[in-house]
Amino acid sequence: MTGKYGRSALWEQYNRTHVTRETTHELAGFKSGAPNFKMALWDPKPNGVRYLKTLIYNLAEQLSPDAKAALRRIRHREVGDPISVRVDGEPVCLDYLQAVLELEFVTGHVELTGARVVEIGAGYGRTCHAFLSNHDLSAYYIVDLDNSLTLAEAYLGAVLTEEQFAKVGFVRVDDVEDFFATARFDLCVNIDSFAEMDAATVLAYLALVDRSCRYCYIKNPVGKYLDKTLDSHSQGAELVELALRTGLARDVLDIHDSDAVAEHGTKFVATYRPGPWWTDVAAGRALPWSYYWQVLYRRARP
Ligand SMILES: C[S@@+](CC[C@H](N)C(=O)[O-])C[C@H]1O[C@@H](n2cnc3c(N)ncnc32)[C@H](O)[C@@H]1O
Numbered sequence: 670m671t672g673k674y675g676r677s678a679l680w681e682q683y684n685r686t687h688v689t690r691e692t693t694h695e696l697a698g699f700k701s702g703a704p705n706f707k708m709a710l711w712d713p714k715p716n717g718v719r720y721l722k723t724l725i726y727n728l729a730e731q732l733s734p735d736a737k738a739a740l741r742r743i744r745h746r747e748v749g750d751p752i753s754v755r756v757d758g759e760p761v762c763l764d765y766l767q768a769v770l771e772l773e774f775v776t777g778h779v780e781l782t783g784a785r786v787v788e789i790g791a792g793y794g795r796t797c798h799a800f801l802s803n804h805d806l807s808a809y810y811i812v813d814l815d816n817s818l819t820l821a822e823a824y825l826g827a828v829l830t831e832e833q834f835a836k837v838g839f840v841r842v843d844d845v846e847d848f849f850a851t852a853r854f855d856l857c858v859n860i861d862s863f864a865e866m867d868a869a870t871v872l873a874y875l876a877l878v879d880r881s882c883r884y885c886y887i888k889n890p891v892g893k894y895l896d897k898t899l900d901s902h903s904q905g906a907e908l909v910e911l912a913l914r915t916g917l918a919r920d921v922l923d924i925h926d927s928d929a930v931a932e933h934g935t936k937f938v939a940t941y942r943p944g945p946w947w948t949d950v951a952a953g954r955a956l957p958w959s960y961y962w963q964v965l966y967r968r969a970r971p
Contacts, residue, residue: 683707687703687704687706687707688703688704688708689704692704718752721752721763722754724763724957725752725753725754725761725762725766726754726756726761728763728766728956728957729754729756729759729761729766732766732769732770733773735773736769736770736773737757737759737769739769739772739773739799739802740759740761740765740766741759742802742803743765743768743769743798743799743802743803744802744828746765746798746828747760748824748827748828749793749824751763751764763957765795765799767955767956767957768795768798768799769799770955770956771796771799771860771888771963772796772800772803774951774955774963774965775858775884775886775965776804778950778951778965778967779855779856779884779965781800781804781805781806781855781856782804782806783805783806783807784804784806784807784855784856785807785808785809785810785852785853785855785856786800786806786808786854786855786856786857786858787810787811787812787852787854787856787857787858787882788809788810788811788857788858788859788860789812789813789858789859789862789863789874790812790817790859790860790861790862790863790865790866791811791812791813791817791821792817792821792862793820793824794811794821794824796858796860797811797821797825797837798824798825798829801829801833801836801837802829802833806836807836808836808838809836809837809838810838810839810840810848810852810854811837811838811839811840812842812845812848813839813840813841813842814842815841818841821839822839825837845874845877846877849877849880849881852881853881853882854881854882854883855882855883855884856882856883856885856886857882857884857886858885858886859874859885859887859888859889860886860888860889861888861889861890861961862889863887863889863916864890864916864918865912865915865916866915866916867914867915868915868916868917871916871917871941872917875941875943875944876943876944878943879943879944879946879947879968882968883967883968884965884966884967884968885943885947885968886963886964886965886966887941887963887964887966888961888963889916889918889937889941889961889962890916890918890924890958890960890961890962891918891924891930891936891937891960891961891962892919892920892922892924892960893912893919893920893922894923894960895909896923896924896925917940918933918936918941920933920936924959924960925959925960927959930954930959930960931954933960933962934952934953934954937962937964938952938962938964941966943966943968944968946968946969946970947967947968947969948966948967948969949965949966950965950966950967951964951965952964952965
């Protein structure tokens, strides 16, 4: 320490590295640069996990009592070592936090007891895990690409009870038309995966949904974005190009402009409607991402 009220060794260091004599004369850009990263804000680049945990923590505290109870009923969420926080004694990660929000949205309108559910593009199976842990479904089918199916089968085998796992069917995309030819479902679920498929593939899936489902829940981005400050395009320009071409909602927008997102949200609901007989029962932004929209459609005719 220098003097009775002087700098600690820590601030001596900061005065050499961040809040230097030179930088304190410069106002342009100082709030999103080094000086402010020692004043009022953590540098977002090395602090990604800190911001993620803060997001989870705040969302978890705001969950409704029903959603908190639903989360507690989903056992073995620790499998796979998620990045988690602990709120009210319960470990919480972002995947299952979203799962209970999705479940809450759907169950506000659809009776799931005894329901037959089909999910297209299930990832490792978090949604299936959340649904089966909270509702006595009669069956849950997952349609996906082979590698994801393998992961989902291993994961769900590890986290579900034998009785729950026996209700899960795994369907390869090569078998999807045969599978849908005779099957009927109460609910189809698509979360964050139509947006990553070729448009023709999405339309083909929606045609199957139109023929065979009563309800359809879709949660996906309302469009595309090019803001390089978000991810430094860290996976390369080619990947950005590929991502811009997929899905049905391909307008490029500022995904952190609420007016632009709301405008594209309305368009999203019209774009993903499985067919003319489908009405939207509920729709709106899907937390936590500014640019994700969720909609529940119901087939108005049998
Ligand atoms: C970003 S992940 C989302 C996973 C999951 N819905 C979630 O939110 O955790 C996209 C999923 O869509 C699947 N997918 C991609 N193309 C597909 C296709 N043509 N048919 C079925 N599933 C597909 C991927 O294998 C993956 O499981």
